[in-house]
Amino acid sequence: MTNCNTDGETWGGAIVNFPGSTGGMLHVENVTISNAYVNLIDTDIQHVTVSNVTASIASGALQTGTAFSSDFGVLSEVQLYNFVADDYTSASINAQGLINMTEVDWGDADLTIAPGGSSSTANGPFGDNAIIDDLTVGDMTVYRTQPSIMNDVTAGHIDFSGNAINTDAMVITNLDSGRFGIAGCGWLVQASTIDSDRLYGSCSSSAAPNTMIFDGGTLTHTSNSDHAVYARNSKITLGDVAITSSNAGSGVYLAYGSSNAEIKLIEVSQNGNDCAGTSGATGNCDDYTSSSATIYYGGFAELMAYRVEAIGTPPTPTNVPKSGHVVSASVVDSSGSELFEVGSHITNSTGESQVWVITGDSNGVTYSNHNLRAYGPAGQNETKSTDSWYISDLSSGFTIGSTYSLMLLPAPVDLNGTNMDCAYLAAWTDADTGAGLPTNGTTPTGEAIYEFDGTPMTLSDDLTLDGCVVRLLGASLTVKATATSTPTLTISNGGKLVIGTSTTATGGLQAFTSSYPYDLDIQDGTLEIDGGTIRDVAQDSATNSAILVAPGATLIVKNSGTIYGSSATSDDMATVKVAGGSANIDSSTIINTANTGTALWVEESSGSFNNIAVTNAAVGIQSYNAAPSIDGFTSTGNTVGIDAHGGMTLPTIYRSTSLENVARGWKTHEVDMSAFIGAADYLQVGANSIYGGGYATPTQSWWSSSRYYMITDRWNMELTYTDATTGLVVSENITSDESEGYYPTSATDSKSGTPGYATYAGGEGGVASWHCNYYAYSYGPKYTGSFDGFLSNIWRSWPAGPLTSVSYPAYYYYPDEFGFRWSEISEDYNPRSGSYPYHYWGYRTSTFSGWNGIYEP
Numbered sequence: 142m143t144n145c146n147t148d149g150e151t152w153g154g155a156i157v158n159f160p161g162s163t164g165g166m167l168h169v170e171n172v173t174i175s176n177a178y179v180n181l182i183d184t185d186i187q188h189v190t191v192s193n194v195t196a197s198i199a200s201g202a203l204q205t206g207t208a209f210s211s212d213f214g215v216l217s218e219v220q221l222y223n224f225v226a227d228d229y230t231s232a233s234i235n236a237q238g239l240i241n242m243t244e245v246d247w248g249d250a251d252l253t254i255a256p257g258g259s260s261s262t263a264n265g266p267f268g269d270n271a272i273i274d275d276l277t278v279g280d281m282t283v284y285r286t287q288p289s290i291m292n293d294v295t296a297g298h299i300d301f302s303g304n305a306i307n308t309d310a311m312v313i314t315n316l317d318s319g320r321f322g323i324a325g326c327g328w329l330v331q332a333s334t335i336d337s338d339r340l341y342g343s344c345s346s347s348a349a350p351n352t353m354i355f356d357g358g359t360l361t362h363t364s365n366s367d368h369a370v371y372a373r374n375s376k377i378t379l380g381d382v383a384i385t386s387s388n389a390g391s392g393v394y395l396a397y398g399s400s401n402a403e404i405k406l407i408e409v410s411q412n413g414n415d416c417a418g419t420s421g422a423t424g425n426c427d428d429y430t431s432s433s434a435t436i437y438y439g440g441f442a443e444l445m446a447y448r449v450e451a452i453g454t455p456p457t458p459t460n461v462p463k464s465g466h467v468v469s470a471s472v473v474d475s476s477g478s479e480l481f482e483v484g485s486h487i488t489n490s491t492g493e494s495q496v497w498v499i500t501g502d503s504n505g506v507t508y509s510n511h512n513l514r515a516y517g518p519a520g521q522n523e524t525k526s527t528d529s530w531y532i533s534d535l536s537s538g539f540t541i542g543s544t545y546s547l548m549l550l551p552a553p554v555d556l557n558g559t560n561m562d563c564a565y566l567a568a569w570t571d572a573d574t575g576a577g578l579p580t581n582g583t584t585p586t587g588e589a590i591y592e593f594d595g596t597p598m599t600l601s602d603d604l605t606l607d608g609c610v611v612r613l614l615g616a617s618l619t620v621k622a623t624a625t626s627t628p629t630l631t632i633s634n635g636g637k638l639v640i641g642t643s644t645t646a647t648g649g650l651q652a653f654t655s656s657y658p659y660d661l662d663i664q665d666g667t668l669e670i671d672g673g674t675i676r677d678v679a680q681d682s683a684t685n686s687a688i689l690v691a692p693g694a695t696l697i698v699k700n701s702g703t704i705y706g707s708s709a710t711s712d713d714m715a716t717v718k719v720a721g722g723s724a725n726i727d728s729s730t731i732i733n734t735a736n737t738g739t740a741l742w743v744e745e746s747s748g749s750f751n752n753i754a755v756t757n758a759a760v761g762i763q764s765y766n767a768a769p770s771i772d773g774f775t776s777t778g779n780t781v782g783i784d785a786h787g788g789m790t791l792p793t794i795y796r797s798t799s800l801e802n803v804a805r806g807w808k809t810h811e812v813d814m815s816a817f818i819g820a821a822d823y824l825q826v827g828a829n830s831i832y833g834g835g836y837a838t839p840t841q842s843w844w845s846s847s848r849y850y851m852i853t854d855r856w857n858m859e860l861t862y863t864d865a866t867t868g869l870v871v872s873e874n875i876t877s878d879e880s881e882g883y884y885p886t887s888a889t890d891s892k893s894g895t896p897g898y899a900t901y902a903g904g905e906g907g908v909a910s911w912h913c914n915y916y917a918y919s920y921g922p923k924y925t926g927s928f929d930g931f932l933s934n935i936w937r938s939w940p941a942g943p944l945t946s947v948s949y950p951a952y953y954y955y956p957d958e959f960g961f962r963w964s965e966i967s968e969d970y971n972p973r974s975g976s977y978p979y980h981y982w983g984y985r986t987s988t989f990s991g992w993n994g995i996y997e998p
């Protein structure tokens with residue numbers, strides 16, 4: 142194509158179409174265009190592909206129009222490959238469906254990407270639908286679009302605007318730009334090899350900070366109005382970045398930490414002078430922090446990964462360095478709590494790699510110890526600063542200039558399939574030996590119990606324990622979460638995960654690095670931490686929790702089990718949140734990080750919490766409209782120990798049809814007590830029966846108001862459980878001492894402690910089930926005699942009772958088997974004398990007396 146739009150129409154060019162398209166496809170391939178004046182390609186067709194196209198102006202004169210404009214928005218796709226046109230002023234893309242730019246050179250043309258146009262608020266492409274690979278432009282402004290890849294980009298200023306669309310990383314390599322930054326929230330940026338002027342991350346909310354990592358490169362800072370590095374509600378890490386600045390310290394700064402900012406300067410220099418030494422900041426770099434911001438300083442140490450292998454004849458144990466393995470250092474505070482992973486790195490051909498370490502911060506705190514980790518095909522190693530060999534080998538800590546070697550232990554179990562569940566575990570075999578996973582019996586429903594004793598394990602994808610049991614006895618399960626992959630461990634359908642101990646090791650569940658947590662979803666299953674540890678669970682902003690114990694879920698923590706919470710951006714973010722599920726924590730600990738978040742949040746639930754320790758949280762225990770049972774509580778280093786808001790309430794049932802909003806007649810009420818069950822020996826259920834005057838007998842108005850003040854019938858305790866023999870879910874009333882859930886009347890009850898029954902541990906037991914065929918009543922609360930009431934029918938006719946006639950005075954007392962009592966709860970009541978009102982356990986409800994129709998029980 143030659144000499145297009147020679148009369149210079151502002152709307153003209155080589156390829157243009159009349160505006161107003163509602164679809165269509167444009168393909169331009171293998172075309173050379175010479176002298177397309179003003180504009181090159183300007184279209185609003187929906188699907189556009191430009192491949193192997195070169196355009197030029199013979200005179201070299203810069204054209205005032207666009208090299209490429211695609212104005213179609215919704216579901217629009219733009220694919221550009223080997224597209225060179227460097228004689229134009231601007232370019233724009235409004236596609237919302239897909240943008241793929243590979244080997245595109247538009248010279249100094251300014252590029253604007255605005256999905257749906259400048260007035261739209263819709264999100265544009267992200268992930269695999271947004272790829273930029275080898276792009277040259279002028280200034281680049283990107284709205285509401287999240288590329289997964291930006292490789293070999295050369296541009297003027299690059300400004301992203303809008304919040305991240307998903308949690309995946311934008312991976313940047315070989316960036317050559319002026320200013321680069323993001324005005325938005327929730328972004329994860331991983332950049333390597335940069336040559337830029339300035340870097341910034343600015344988010345309006347502390348709840349969704351940006352995380353931006355720049356590994357290697359230079360900054361050439363010349364601005365006298367903007368800082369070289371600026372962070373607001375963002376976490377920016379610079380590693381091995383040399384900064385030259387002609388103005389830092391003269392009104393602008395090398396690093397400026399605004400509200401809630403976190404900046405890490407690792408092996409960073411200002412005009413050739415290091416920002417950090419082994420004791421923290423050197424004072425060579427001009428920086429500023431607001432009251433809520435922190436700047437960390439650090440440098441390089443070195444790790445080597447190796448495995449012991451039998452080499453030679455005869456075989457000799459030899460340390461063999463391992464290349465291609467991930468190594469990292471995570472800084473710990475003076476209490477040994479891990480704060481964050483400083484960075485992750487890949488070992489070279491000699492098994493070695495420089496790693497990033499922290500030595501101090503802007504608050505004057507110094508750091509000398511780090512938890513060290515390595516993993517890869519040859520195995521894994523986690524060496525904590527509290528391990529005996531760390532203390533012995535690194536007596537001065539692991540800091541700038543330190544070196545250390547990590548021995549890789551083979552990970553015999555790597556769960557890395559797709560759609561992994563109990564069936565997957567049952568079919569798993571070792572590639573070398575053909576052996577399956579180790580088991581130790583089955584559950585009552587026939588599901589396998591997998592038991593790992595000291596075995597290092599890795600999980601690379603989603604796993605659902607949908608009925609089977611996995612027991613980690615001293616075994617470590619490490620989840621390989623990354624910037625682009627967040628595995629989910631789900632416990633459902635009665636499944637169970639036990640994190641316990643062996644004679645030599647403590648079992649654990651953790652991510653490979655705390656920077657990339659994993660998701661834990663307890664549905665209708667059990668998580669039991671029996672002396673083990675769990676950490677690095679991802680925080681869910683929707684539920685404000687990491688470990689959520691919702692209805693159907695069960696959490697048991699005992700025998701010095703420990704749950705570690707990650708750093709939180711809100712006091713309301715709970716490490717453990719009990720909201721309708723069952724929880725029992727005994728002699729165990731929840732440890733938060735840096736006085737953030739809530740360690741234990743109990744909401745509209747009960748639970749048993751004995752000898753529980755909570756540490757380093759903003760709030761140790763939050764009881765929100767809940768009724769937790771706490772016996773023994775240690776609060777250490779929390780801003781607030783216990784915060785109680787309201788309490789749980791149970792339904793109020795009125796005798797009045799208008800107050801109850803029901804029609805006359807009988808109505809069945811069900812009160813769910815599941816949230817109160819917890820894991821204690823028994824649940825004592827009670828109801829307050831409040832006398833408000835008047836009478837309730839609908840057919841006998843002559844009967845005293847002091848008698849039938851409220852009429853109820855068929856009180857029962859219903860238990861829903863899984864039958865141990867059939868595996869079926871059963872719901873039934875506790876009608877005899879043979880029923881599931883029966884609680885003994887006393888220590889002398891023949892059922893106490895026998896297989897299948899609880900051991901009596903106090904309280905009132907017996908069978909809580911009766912109906913009006915068994916007429917009886919108890920005296921009112923102001924009765925001063927020694928009798929309980931008139932209960933002869935309960936003795937003689939009630940199926941769960943003695944079924945015997947007794948003489949005076951026995952029939953004035955409750956039989957032991959009767960699972961109900963009427964007791965005084967307060968002296969503040971009416972009436973104040975006599976034995977009335979009675980509480981009737983049964984009634985005279987004959988048809989002759991009018992008990993028919995809607996009144997028939």
